[in-house]
Amino acid sequence: MVFAGAAPAGAAEVEAAATVDLNLLNINDFHGRIGRTGPNLASTVPFAGTVEQLRAEHGEESTLFLSAGDNIGASLFASSSAQDQPTIDVLNALDVQASAVGNHEFDQGFADLRDRVIGGGNADWTYLAANVYAVGTTDPVLDEYALFEVSGVTVGVVGAVTQETPTLVSPAGIATLEFGDPVEAVNRVAAQLSDGDAANGEADVLVAEYHEGAASVDADPTLEEALAAGGVFAEIVGETSAEVDAIFTGHTHQRYAFSAPVPGVDGATRPVVQTGNYGEHVGQIVLTVDPATGDVVSHTERNVARTAVPDAELIATYPRVAEVAGIVDAAVAAAEVVGNRPVGSVTADITTAFAGGTWTGPGGTYVGGSRDDRASESTLGNLVADSLRETLADADRGGAQIGVVNPGGLRAELLAAGDGVITFAEANAVLPFVNNLWTTTLTGAQFRTLLEQQWQRDAAGNVPSRAYLQLGLSDNVSYTFDPARAEGDRITSITVDGRPIDPDAEYRIGTFSFLAQGGDNFRAFTQGTRTRDSGLIDRDAWIAYLTANSPLTPSFDRRSVLVTGYPTQARTGDRLTLGVERLDLTSLGAPANTTLTASWGDGPVVATVPVTAGAARLTLTVPDDVVGEATLVLRAQPSGTTVRLPLTVERSVVPTSTALTLSAASVRYGTAATATATVTGATSGDVRFTWDGTSVTVPLADGVATTTLPAGLARGAHPVVAEFLGTAEAAPSTSAPVTLTVVGRSSSVDLTLAPRSVFQGLPSVAVARVRSEGRPAQGRVEVLVDGAVVATRQVQDGVVAVVLRSSTLAVGRHDVTVRYLGSDSTEPSEDTATLTVSRLSLRR
Template identity: 60%
Template sequence: MSQPPTRPLKAALATFLGGALLAAPLVGFASSASAAPAEGTVELNLIDINDFHGRIDANTVKFAGTIEQLREQGGEENSLFISTGDNVGASLFASASAEDQPTIDVLNELELSASAVGNHEFDRGFADLTDRIVGDGPNAEWDYLGANVYLAGTETPALPEFALEQVDGLTVAIVGAVTEETPTLVSPGGISTLSFGDPVAAVNRVTDQLTDGDESNGEADVIIAAYHEGAGAGTPDGATLEEEVAAGGAFASIVTETSAKVAAIFTGHTHKQYAWDAPLPGETGVTRPVLQTGSYGENIGNVVLTLDAETGTLESYTAQNVARTTVDDAALVAEYPRVAEVKATVDAALAAAEVIGSQPKGSVTADITTAFGGGSYVDGVWTGGTRDDRASESTLGNLVANSLVSSLGSADRGGAQIGVVNPGGLRAELFEGEDGVITYAEANAVLPFVNNLWTTSLTGAQFKTVLEQQWQTNADGTIPSRPYLQLGLSDNVSYTYDAAAAQGSHITGIWIDGEPIDPAASYRIGSFNFLLQGGDNFREFTAGTDTRDSGLIDRDAWIAYLEANPGLAPDFARHAVGLTDATESASIGEDVSATVSGLDLTSLGSPQNTSLEVSWEGSAATFADVPVTDGAATVTAEVPADATIASELVLTAQPSGTVVRVAVTVPDGLPSTDRLAGADRYDTAVAASQSGWPTGASTVYVVAGETFPDALSASPAAAGADAPILLTTAGSLPGTVADEIARLDPESIVVVGGANSVSAGVETALSAIAPVTRIQGADRFETSRLVAESAFGEGAPEAVVAAGANFADALSAGAAIDGAGPVVLVNGTASTLDAATTALLEGLGADEIAVVGGETSVSAGVFDDVSDIADAVRLGGVDRYESSRLINAHFFDSADQVLLATGVNFPDALSGSGLAPKWDAPLFTVPGTCIPADTLAQITALGATGVTLLGGENTLSPAVEELAVCD
C-alpha cells in the first residue's frame, strides 16, 4: 500500500523563500533531491521520452543506445521505459512513408512499457489509433494511456487510464493524460466521438482510485504521472519554474495541483527542456521532479527514485535530461541486443524510403525555413538558433500559404484567394544543401500530416477575427500553453498590429492585394482541414460558409507545387508588422508619425533591415529614408499637397522589401480614384456588374450598346429591381456578356427595346439562361413610358422628365433617382407635354417631378405642363456638366463614393447608371480629359473619399484619374 512520499530536502540543495516555489539550479538539465541509498530501499530507474515524432533517421540507433545505456546503469530489472506521447505523427519521411510502422516497431523493440497518448496519436482519428496504431495484435505492444479521454458526453474512459508494472516487489502505476487542447490540435471530425477533460483532475481521480485500498479497481505502491502537456518555456529559454507557474495555465495546474501521492511527473507536448524540483503540494521543504526532454529523441529523461522497499515511500530522487549518446553505432549494436534489432528496423525503413524519397521534386536557391529562435544576425544575416519558433513569421510558412492559393485557386478546387498555414503544420525545412534539390522525402517532411485541403468563405470582419485569434485563448477563455501562434499567409495579405492592445483589439489594419480589407466582402480562404475545422484555437474558421473539400491532400499538392516552380527563393518581406503611435488624421502640411517594429524575420538567411524608404501613396512628394535599429523605427512625414482623403503613408524596409501601410485620413485631401473598364463598352458593363453584384442577381436588364435611349429609361427600373444593366450588340450576344449573366444566375432577364435594338437572336440566347421579358414601344418615348408602367405601376414618390434627344442630362438623373421613380423621355422641343406622358405622370401620383436640362433641352411649355401635375423643379445648367452638378446637388446631401463618366459619348455611363444606385453614389459627367473645378469642389463637399471612373483611358484620360482640373 503506497503512502504520500516524504522527502526532506537538504538545505545544501536549495532554499525556499518565504514559501515561494522552488526551482533548483539546472546543471546539464538535471535536478536532484537525493541522499545515499539506504538499506531496504529500491531504486526505480525511469527512462522517459516525449514528442519523438517518428524520428527514424541516422540518429535513431544512438537514441536507442542511450535508452539501453540508462537501462544498464539503473539495472534491467529496476528500469521502466515510458513515454509522454506524440510517438508518431509529424514524422520524418522514413517513418511517415510507412504510416509510422517503423517507429512502432522501434519502440516495441525497445520494450516501451507505457505511453500517455499525445494529440498526434489522434491525427488520423480515434479509429486509426485503436485499429491501426494499437491494433488487435497488438501492433503497438505498450499501453496507450488517456485518463482524461472520454466517450463524448460521458465520463466513460475511452482508453486505458493507467498501467501497472512490477519492479523489485513494488507495484508501479503510470497514469497518462493528454492536453485538454487536443480538440483544437487535430481534425475535429476524427474525434467526434470523444471528449477531453481536465488532465490534472483525471490523474488525481485515478491516483485516488489506486490508493483507496480496493484491490478490485487496482492498487499501486508508487504512482508516476505522464502528462502530454507542459511548460511554455524552460531551458534554453531561460525561464524558471517560478515564472512558469506564475504564468498560470495547464502547466501551473500540473505542478501545483497534481496529487501529492504522485512521486514524479513527466511532461511533453511543448517541446521544451527542463528538469525542475517542484514543491510538493501541502508539504514544506519537500519537492518532486517535473521533467520534459525537449523533442525528437535528442535527450532522454532519466528519473531515479529511491523507494522504501516495503511501502514504496520515496526517500530521495535524481532527475536529469541525458543528451543522446555519441558512441559509435557499431559499438552500441555489439553491446546491446535491443539496439541491434532497432538498427535492422531502421536500416530497412531507410532503404525502403530511399526508393521514392530520393526522387527530386523541386529546387531552391537558398534556405527557406521556419523561424529560428535563439540565433543572431551575423554580417547582417540571421544565423543559428533552433527551428520551429511558432510565435514568429517565417519564409517557409508564407511560401506554403502561397502554394495553397496556387493549388486551390481554380474554381473547381474552391477558388482560394488567400492561403493560411498554421505554424505547427511545418515540421521540417527546405535547405539548399549542395545542389538546391528538394527530394520527395524532404518535401514530405515539411508537411507530413496528410491533411485534406479545403476552402471556405469568410467576410473581411471574420478574417480579422482569425488574425486576432493568433493571440490564443481556449474556448473557455483561458490561455493555452502556446499563448501566440503566427499564421503563415499568402503574399497578397499584409497587416499591422499592436501587441500590447487588449484581447480582440490587436489588429490595426489589413490589406488584401494592396487594398484595405472590406469588412463586409467575402474572401475565399484555402487551408488544411485541420485549421478550417477550428484547429489550434482558430475557431472563427468554423463560421465560414460554402466550405469545400478540394479532393487534394497537402503532400500531393505541395509536391506538385514544388515540381511546377523550380528554383524557389525565400521572400524575406514580412506580412505582419507592429504599428503603434500612428497618426490617424492630419491636414495637408501637418506632420504624421508612426512607430513600426518587428520588421526583421528570423528564418535562416533573413537580412537585417537597415532603413525605411518613405513614400505617400499616389503622391509625387519625396521623403528622406529613416534608419532602422533592431527591426524598429519611428517615422515622421509631412502630409503632401496632393494627398487624398483616404491616404496611406507607405514604408518599405530595406533590404527585406517589407511594405508597411499606415492609413491616414486627410480631411482637406482629394478623393482616391480607381477605374472600372474593359476592352470595350460591353466588357466595361461586365466589370460594373461584377463590382456591384459579386454574388449574383435575381434580375438582369439587357439593353442595346449601340443606341442609348432605352438604357436611360432602364436605369431607375433596374435600380428598383436591384439589377445590373448589361449591354449587347443588336445582332448577337457578346460571349463575355453571356458569361457574366450566367455567373449572375438570374431568375429573370428584362430586355428593353425593340428587335431593331436587341434582335430576336439575342433574346433566344438569353432565354437559354433565364426567362426573358421584353419591353418595347413604337419609339423611345413609348418604350420609356412602358418601362415606367412596368416598374412603377403602383406609383412613385418622384419622377424625372428628360429630353429623349439629349442623353447627358438623363444619365446623371437616372442614377440619382435611385429607383425611387422613373426617368420618362419626352420630346423636349415640343411646346406642350403629350397626352400619353401626361396620363402616365398623373397616374404615378409623384410628389415631385424633376425636369432635367435647360429650356433648350426641355421647353418652357413642357415644364409648365409638368408643373400642373406635381411640384416641378428644373435642374438645368449652361452645359451638361453644370446640369449634372445641379441634378446631383438636388438628390444628394452626401456621398462616400462617386462615379465619373464622359459626357461626350455615353456607353460607359449607361453601365454606371445601373451601378450608381447600387452604391448609392452620384454619377457626374465630365469632359474626357479633365474635371471641371466646380465638379471637383462639389464631389469634395459631398464628403466623397473615392471616385470610380467608368471606361478606359481613351474615354477618361489619366488626367481625369489624377483629378486634374480643367483650365
C-alpha cells in the same frame, strides 16, 4: 507516498539496505524521428544507445521506460511513408512499457489509433488516457493507468493528454470523444490506486505522464520562470495529487528537470521533467523507495543528451540498439525508393522561424537558431500559404483568394545544402499530416477576427500553453498590428491585393482541413460559408507546386509588421510619428534590414530612416496635396517588406475669429442700423447675421461682410450675432453678441378729472388725452388710484375715459394716474391728478 526528508544521522547503512532505486526513463514528442543521420536530429541509433546506457546504470529489473506521448504523427518520411510503423517498431524494440496518448496520436482519427496502432497489435506498450471519454459520458475510451513491478515495487503509471486536443487535430476524427481536465483525471485515478482497495488496483509508487507542459520561456528555465508563464503547467505542478511521486510532461517541446514542491506536504519535493523533443534527450528520474512503505526517500532528475558514442560501438554493445538499427535501415531503404526522387529545388534555405539555441541540419550547425518558433513569421510559412492560394485559385478547386497556414503544420525545412535539390521525402517532411485542402468564405470582418485569434484563447476563454501562433499568409495579404492594444483590437490595418480590406466583402480562403474546422483555436474558420473540400491532399498539392515553380527562392518580406502611433485619420499638415518594429524575419538567411522609406501611394519617397535590429522610428508631415482616402507606404530594404497604412486625410483649416460692430449702439424707431462682421483668418466665405430669430447670409469680401438691420425693429434691445460659416481652408467662428437698442417716439398724457372733488359714493370721470409728437397715440393705458391699477383701456383716437367709483374710496385726497404703456414705436408716459372725496352730510 512522497517523503523528501534526509535520512537520520548514522542510519545510512540501514537505509541503503532497506531501499531500492527505480530508474524511470522517459521521452516525449518523438514524432517519428527515425534515421541514421539527417535533418531534424533524426539520429536514432545514438538515441537508442542513450536509452540503453541509462538502463544499464541501474539494471533491467530496476528500469521502466515510458513516454509522454506524440510518439507518432508529424513524422519524417522514413516513418510517415509507412504510416509510422517503423517508429512503432523502434519503440517496441526499446521496450517502451507505457505512454500517455498525445494529440498527434489522433492525427488520423481515433479509429486509426484504436484499430491499427493499438488494436492491430502494433504498439506493444499501453497507451494511457485517463481524461479521454466517450462523448456525453465519463467512460474512458483508453486505459487510464498501467501497473508494473519494478525492483519489487508496484509502480502505477497514469496518463493524460492536453485538453486542447480538439483544437489540434481534425475534429471529424475525434467526433465521438470528449477531453476532460487532465489534472482532475490524474488525481481521480491516483486516489483510486492509493485507497487501499486491491480490487480497484493499488500501487506503491505513482508516476503521472502528462502530454501537457510548461509554456515556451527562455532556454533552461527555472521552475519559478516556468510557473510564472502560467497555463496548465502551474496546475500540473501545484494541483497534482501528493500521492503522485514523479511527473513527466510533454507537448510543449520544452526541456527542464525540476524538483518541485509537493502540494500540502511541507518540505517535500518531487521531480517534474520534460525532455524537449525528437529524442534529443532522454529524461531520467531515479526514485529511492522504501519498499515496505512505498515512501520515496529521495529522488534525482535530469535530461541526458543523446550519446556521442559511435553507432558501430553502440550496435555491438547493446542488442536492442542493433535491432533498432536494423529497423531504421530497412525503413530508410524502403522510403528511399520513393523519397529520393527529386521533386524540386531551392536556391537558398526556406525555413521556419528560428529562435535562440543551436540547430544542426545538412548544412551544418546553425548557432543561435532553433527551428520552429511558432510565434514568429517565416519564409516557409508564407511560401506554403502562397502554394495554397495558387493551387486552389481555380474556381473548380474553390476559387481561393487568400492562402492561410498554421505554424504547427510545418515540420521540416527546405534546405539548399549541396545542389539545392528537394526530394520527395524532404518535401513530404514539411507537410506530414495528410490534410485535405479546403476553401471557405469569410467576410473581411471575420478575417480580421481570424488574425486576432493568433493571440490564443481556447474554447473556455483560457490562454493555452502556446499563447500566440503566427499564421502564414499568401503574398497578396499584409497587415499591421499593435500588441499593446486591447484584446480584439490589436489588428490595426489589413491590405488585400493592395487595397484596404472591406469588412463587408467576402473573401475565399484556401487552407488545410484542420484549420478550416477551427483547429489551433482559429474558431473564426467555423463561421465560414460555402466551405468546400477540393479533394486534394496537402502533400500531393505541395509537391506539385514545388515541381512547377522550381527553383524556388526565399522571399524575406514580412506579411505582418508592428506599427505604433498609426492614425486612421489625419489632416494635412499633421506631424506623424510612427514606431515600426519586427521588420526582420528570423528564418535562415533572412537579411537584416538597414533602411525604411516612406511614400504616399506610388509617389516619390518622402522620408528615409535607418533600421536597427528590425526597428525604426519615422516622423513625417502630411502634405497639402494628400486629401481623402490615402495610403502611406513603408518599404524596408533589403528584405522588400512593404507596409501599407490606409488613412483618411482631411484638409487642415485655418482657425478664424469673427468680430461684430454696429453703426450705432442706439437708434430711434424707424432708423436703420448697419451690422459689420470682420473675419480674421479668412477672406472669402459666408457670414450669417442673426437677430430676433431672423437670419440673413451675406458673402464675405476681403474678410468683411455687412448687412442693414431693418428700420422697423421694435422699441427695445435686439442682440445681434455674426457667424462665419467656414470654408475648406478656414474654420467657422462666431462673434460675441452685440445689442442694438431701439428708442421709440416721445409721448405725453394730459389727464383731466371731472369733477375733481366728489362726495363719497358719487362718480368722477378721468379723461386722458394721449399724443405722440403732436398726433393722437394708439395703444393701451393703465388707470391707477393711489398706485393700484383699477382699469386698463384701449386708447381711441388718442383719448381714453374711465369712470372712477368713489364709493370704495376713503374720505380724503387720492392720486389718480393714467399711464400710457407705449407701443413698438412709441415710448411710455403718464400724468397724475388729485381727486378729493368728501363725506356727504344731510341736515334737517
